[in-house]
Amino acid sequence: MQQISENLVPVPDYRRTARRRAFSELPAALHERLALYIGGSITSVRSAGGGFTNGFAAVLTCTGGSEVFAKPGSSGRRRRPPRRP
Secondary structure (H helix, E strand, O other), X not given: OOEEOOOOOEEOOHHHOOOOOOXXXXXXXXXXXXXXXXXXXXXXXXXXXXXXXXXXXXXXXXXXXXXXXXXXXXXXXXXXXXXXX
């Protein structure tokens, strides 16, 4: 449900703004690395619905019941913005 601010401009529900990548879209090597990190097979994935990017972000649960928030970054180098004179 959207809220209306005092100046009558709709305010989006930021919990539902991102269209995140699905866990199944991530590379198998990343699945394995995440499972190793949390100490067991991943049994459930709860996607984070909010945000401003389409990158994967979710709470992963493993066989032992432990949970971890996962938001992997890009493996590529980030480009620096040009220097201003």
